[in-house]
Amino acid sequence: MIRVSNLIFRYTSLPEPSLRISDLSIPEGECLVLCGKSGSGKTSFTRLLNGLIPEYFEGEYSGDINVFGLVPGRDSIETFSKLTSTVFQNPASQFFYRKTEQELAFSCENQGLPPQSICERLNETAAFFQLQSLMDQDLLSASGGEQQRIALASSQMQSPKLLILDEPTANLDAEGVKMVRNYLSKLKAQGVTIVIAEHRLDYLENLGDRYLYFEKGEIAHCWSQEEWLDLTNEDRKKFGLRGLHLELKQFYEEDSCLLGLSTKRLQLRNNKVNLGQISDLHFPKNCITALVGPNGIGKSTLAKILSGIETSDGDINFGKKTLSPLERLKQSAYVMQNVRLQLFSDSVRKEILLGNSKTADFKQVVEQLGLSQLLDRHPISLSGGEQQRVIIANALLSNKKIIIFDEPTSGLDYEQMLSFSKLLQELKSPERVIIVITHDLELINEACQQIRFIRKVP
Incomplete structure (x- = not known):
């Protein structure tokens, strides 16, 4: 379980706190969706959950935060990485190797898994994400969508207890978004705790258990899945959120062009x-x-x-x-x-x-x-x-x-x-x-x- 109480966090470079969370519990196996306007504190919260704050992003926090027994600032990022896996908004920033196959294998090698187990995971993961043709791909030449799929696949290789995703579908086409949803459904069924910071909310219908709406670093609203689905697109727009069930309009060649x-x-x-x-x-x-x-x-x-x-x-x-x-x-x-x-x-x-x-x-x-x-x-x-x-x-x-x-x-x-x-x-x-x-x-x-x-x- 993840527990947060009386948390106040401020980046060293900023005069005001970026997060204020009085009380929050995330039970094991829950899919939690973080929504809200850009800069509202979603990404900062995920950085605390994976230990990047305060070790990598400097700042000070008071209060308590416990992530499956780990405490940011007390436990190292290396310790956090054994239980958590993160897919960042810009996946290229988290790659260590140039080749897809090497990148996928890296986390398992880092955990000391035997070669046979790593090969089995590689084959299963490549098949699930349809990466067979990209296994020898130079990651620098991969498209943004391909990089996103590879980053997601790399996170699955780690078999994490907590999966954190920051805008995981930002650069994906419809087929890629569908693949992410299938992947998350599978992990949820396996009992993995999932925390997603996202603007594109359509694919998360019936997947998110709770939706936390961040505003100026605070949790302003908390919706259950049922409450979330009862909102209309007009309701979501009032909160600055994206709509559901979107369709492409028809286009006609304009004379003014x-x-x-x-x-x-x-x-x-x-x-x-x-x-x-x-x-x-x-x-x-x-x-x-x-x-x-x-x-x-x-x-x-x-x-x-x-x-x-x-x-x-x-x-x-x-x-x-x-x-x-x-x-x-x-x-x-x-x-x-x-x-x-x-x-x-x-x-x-x-x-x-x-x-x-x-x-x-x-x-x-x-x-x-x-x-x-x-x-x-x-x-x-x-x-x-x-x-x-x-x-x-x-x-x-x-x-x-x-x-x-x-x-x-x-x-x-x-x-x-x-x-x-x-x-x-x-x-x-x-x-x-x-x-x-x-x-x-x-x-x-x-x-x-x-x-x-x-x-x-x-």
């Missing part, structure tokens, strides 16, 4: 691996276009090619002019899937203004993205969703003609998704192409006028 960015005979490669040729695509100006497709098909690779970061065979035209990679680089702003790779400055304010001359709209953008109170913070100290908003703010202030967002709402709550949608509408102009790579149906329905499905050419 102008000739924009187009591809012809484009060949995708990732780390010299040939991903194949994709069908010709057109992304019109004066339009917000969603780019969708299954994990691993090459969406992020295509984004890097379109923005000039990488080169490829084939032609890329803007209007009637063929653009070289250097020309595309000058014209493009690209918000990457792993935003931590784009953080360079020592304050949020400097990061937002980095490389931008369009400062007149600075106040408006930071207010709309909820960053006004974070301007003096170091970007690395922010939550994943907050970091994402910082990079989005930087892109929105740029005066580029091609703006590409790669999974921009994966760490955002409902209200932030709506704010981002409104900013996209303001960005739309007859001179600009806006592309949004996403699995977020709510964002597509709310913001996009066109949709493009990336497909391989036989």
Whole structure:
């Protein structure tokens, strides 16, 4: 069992506490869902449960927290890792090896399991997560969705007593989300205690036993499964939460969409691996276009090619002019899937203004993205969703003609998704192409006028 009482936690770098939890018990075998707006304390709570606070993330806490007999600060992370397993919001940050097979085996080797047992677990895990074709994959060249599946598989290899997941479906397609649900159902049936911090709540229907709503570091609401399912989507929106039972709207080609960015005979490669040729695509100006497709098909690779970061065979035209990679680089702003790779400055304010001359709209953008109170913070100290908003703010202030967002709402709550949608509408102009790579149906329905499905050419 996990017990928390009279807990107050404050990061060393912050003046105010990030968590205040008076009393909480998590019985063994429960599936507990942590929900709430970005920055509300969900991730901080998970860091206490796995011992990362205060050993890795410095801070002070008072009160009591006991995780199956372990106490943060008293027991080492190594001791915690024998009972707990964590899948982070950015799975690439937890990998130790370059190859999938080595990464999966690492935790078992660390626990001193015999080679035969490790091989058996490898075969079972690879089959369950459909990773057979990825076992020799270089993790640096894997897509975000593939990395997420590998991180989940690695957590299963450890046979944990407590599984902690932070936004585990943020970068997954529908098939990947279904796989996560099946995996969690299986673990729950085995009696594993599961704690999930999540914005995408649809797949957790009938899976979560309790739903804790965090607000400013406190548990403001606690719903049983029955109470949670009785809430309407309108009720959830009032709390800034995502809806359930979502469907994609129908799209029709709009007359207002102008000739924009187009591809012809484009060949995708990732780390010299040939991903194949994709069908010709057109992304019109004066339009917000969603780019969708299954994990691993090459969406992020295509984004890097379109923005000039990488080169490829084939032609890329803007209007009637063929653009070289250097020309595309000058014209493009690209918000990457792993935003931590784009953080360079020592304050949020400097990061937002980095490389931008369009400062007149600075106040408006930071207010709309909820960053006004974070301007003096170091970007690395922010939550994943907050970091994402910082990079989005930087892109929105740029005066580029091609703006590409790669999974921009994966760490955002409902209200932030709506704010981002409104900013996209303001960005739309007859001179600009806006592309949004996403699995977020709510964002597509709310913001996009066109949709493009990336497909391989036989």
